[in-house]
Amino acid sequence: MDLLLYIRLFGYTLGTLVELFWMVVILGYRRRRNFERVFFFLCLAFFLFFGGSLLALNAQIYYPQPPPGVEGFAIAIISAGLSMSPALLLHLHMEYADTRGLLRVKRWKRGVLALFYLAGFDLALHRIPLLWRAGAFDFTGPGNSLGTGFAIVLSVALAWCAGWERRFATAAPDKPQRYFHWTLLFFFAVAFLATAVLHVAPYRIPRQTSEALETVFSLLPILPFAVLMDLVYRKNFLQIGRQKNLLYAVSATFLALLYLRLVHRVGGWLEPLLPPEASASILLFVLVIFIEPLQRVLGRILRQTAHLEMDRVQKLITEIHKEARQGNVTGLIHFIERRIKEQLELREVWLDLADGKSPAEPRSEEPRAALAFDPREFPILRGGQTEEGVLHIEPHGAIISGDTRAALEFLCEQLPGALDLCRLIDEKLRLERELAERERLALVGQMAASISHNLKNPLGSMKTILQVQLESPELPESIRGEAKMLLEEIGRLSAKLNQLLQFSRPTVRRGEGVAHCDAAAAIEEVAGVFSHEAERRGLKLSAALKGAQVQVAVSAEALNDILSNLVVNALEATPSGGSVSVSAVEEGGNLCVLVEDGGPGIPSALREKILQPFFTTKSQGTGLGLAIVARRVAEFSGKVEWESPVKDGHGTRFKVTLPVERAEK
Incomplete structure (x- = not known):
């Protein structure tokens, strides 16, 4: 075999393994973005091209006359991969531009892509059957067999991709990415010129020169995919770098496959001197020499990775403790979720505490049900026993790397201390306020x-x-x-x-003296006093005394203050022609007094403020009515609640729960 044949054999093997490597990485990582999906199909297209070319080349080497079925299958997958590659290349660049915020006008995106995909499907559907039946296919320069139409579409796509790469290079955030995009720009420019010279130019090139150029052109895509591996590993390009165990595993697998392929090839070359089994045994035994150096290298890499991860986690814990000193538990939970998500590059993180103080809504733009693709749970234990809560995480891919899992477990051990510190400071600030x-x-x-x-x-x-x-x-x-x-x-x-x-007036706590009164009499008295005011305003004031025939453990003066302020507020809030009702009902050993009006209701923005002293929305109000109600109710261990709107978007109902006087046995 001549040198060019060996180059093609090695290059097609390497290209097939590189594309297969990326397909496995993307499937294992499974980041749910259109960019990764298109990248997978682009790798699949090149895998079909390299795999089909390798199959055809091996058939030519091992068979004097390659079987028609093998050649037909190789023609089909090579043609299918090449037909769809221009559209996939352009689609990949548009999706990457979208992720970088560079695709400003998106309306024409679908139209352009539809045009390129239709051209690829049309070429595959019409050209592959013709090539299959003819049986004549140029495996060295498959673009010649696909025709001038394919060359034109590929040239336009390559030129357009070169333009995108120029924009990516000028907007790159760091030097490695800038150099990568300038390299790709050079690659697409060379590919465009090669396509024009080999498939579009009207003049003929000598066959030997043409075969050499076609070989170089067909192996050219291996370069950017190989450079991309290095960027992903060292610079975390495309945010896959944290899944290094996945990269290690896939790389080790493919290196093993390459070595086994080398063993097979060398065994064939040495067959005149040694049996293939003997040469294979010698080559496999040679690996023993590299075990110790390999162990040292891997140990050093693992130690460096562990140290970097621990430094990152320690820094994150310091940030969490600093945030905990703000004394805001809800804010701390949001901070923990956001920083863990950013630092460990996870798709979603949310924290559920056992005391139920976690924010009820998911902190992502997507609903939590949609996020729960494959969430993992890390318990937060206090003293290794009591469960403080659960940290839910969802990775971008299908797996969590070992260093990320160890970092999350260590974080969960430190979170109870930060939460305790935040709660103590929160309680201290609350008491001070x-x-x-x-x-x-x-x-x-x-x-x-x-x-x-x-x-x-x-x-x-x-x-x-x-x-x-x-x-x-x-x-x-x-x-x-x-x-x-x-x-x-x-x-x-x-x-x-x-x-x-x-x-x-000073607060008198319950228990310092005996206080009780007849609830029905107090309600009737207040209704009678304010009936004239209601008539003057054109309102109907009604009192239902059926459920109020009990003695409440509240002084008559305090109950009168409570009812008077609530009724005055209700009368002032209700427009002319409306009604105000006062009623009582006994619930669970307590008396619930209800005051309902037909006013416009309480705006949601003011619901947290209406019980604060001196807060009022009235031009001549003091803002003390409801504050007095809350204070007098608290004197006797009662409770004030309200509901607004009550019905049809209007009305407010105040509910005052008061203890009932118990008869002594």
């Missing part, structure tokens, strides 16, 4: 009591004088109207001062 709020409210109460004390007497004197003046028949009508208006304003101001006094 509560203490500061109580101090502020105490100061406000003192100020309110002082203001009320200093203003109530003058206001009372002014009110008395005005009432006396209004009883005088000599008072002019113009002044009488203004005096009535002034009297109403003094009454409103007195009501606000009374609210301030109510709020500033």
Whole structure:
């Protein structure tokens, strides 16, 4: 055999193994992006070309006249792979541009790809049967057999890909990727020129030169795939680098296959001197010499990998503990999920705590049900026994590398300490805020009591004088109207001062004295007092006393304050013609008092603020009504809840749960 035949034999074998290597890596990694899917099919197309060429070349070597079935099969797979390669090359570049954010106009993408794919399918469907029947196929330069149409489509695709590579090179984030894309640009430029010279140019090239050029051209695709291996391993290109165990395993497998192929070839060459079994035994025994050096190299690589991984995990743990000092458990959970996902390059991460304080919604744009492709669970144990929670992770591929698994297990051992630190700081901050709020409210109460004390007497004197003046028949009508208006304003101001006094009154906890009252009587009294105000506003105020025939463990004054403030709020919120209802029902040994209005409801943005002191949406409100309700209910270990809207997008229902007085046995 001549040198060119050996070069083709070795090159086709290497090309077949390289494409098979990438197909196995992509299938094992299984990152769910269109880029990886198109890359797989491009590797499959080149695998068909190299595999078919290798099959045809071996048939020519081993058979004086190759079997028609073998040649026909080789023609079919070579033609199928080459027919689809232009469309797949262009599609791969467009998908990569999309992942890099460089594909700005996507409307024409489908049209262009559809045109190239239709051209490839048409060429495969019409050309392969003709070549099969003719039996004449140029295995050295298969592009010649596919015709000028294939050469033109391939030339356009190569030129377009070269343009994309120029854009990728200028936008590359680092030097290795920049060099890779400039290399690919040179590769596509050379491939374009070779296609034009070998398949489109009108002049003929000498056969020996043509065969040499065709051989080089057919083996040219091996170069970028081999360079890509190095970039993926050393620079984590395409984000496959963390799956190094997958790369090691596949590389070792294919090196073993190559060595076995070499053993077979050398056995054939030495057959005149030694039996093939003897030469194979010698070559396999030679491997023993390399076991110790190989062990040292692998040990050094594994140690370096372990040290790098531990450094990365220690840095991540330091970041988590720093975030834990913020005292926000929910924020810490989000931070843990985000940083583990970024640092370990996982598809999705979410943390579920046993105390139920994990965020209820998934932190990804996709629904969690759609994310759960093949999630793994790593328990977070306290002291190696009590389960604190579970860390769910989903890798991009089908497997988790050993170093990633070890890193996740070590992280799960450290997370309970960070969570405890965050909870302690959260509790400390909560107590500090509560203490500061109580101090502020105490100061406000003192100020309110002082203001009320200093203003109530003058206001009372002014009110008395005005009432006396209004009883005088000599008072002019113009002044009488203004005096009535002034009297109403003094009454409103007195009501606000009374609210301030109510709020500033010291809290009396339940258990310091006996307090109870008749709930039905209190509801009836409040309804009677505010019935005139309801009529004035054009509202209907109703009271249902059926469920209120019990004694509640609340003082009459406190229950009156609670009901009065709720009813006043309901009357002010309900438009004219609406209704306000007060009812009570006994549930689980407690009395539930319900106050429902027909107003517009509470906006969702304000629901967390309505019980805060001095928060109001009214132009003349003090913001103390509901704060007084919450405070008085808390004095007797009750609970305030609300629902809004109640029906048809309107209405608010306040539910106050109060303890029932127990009869002594």
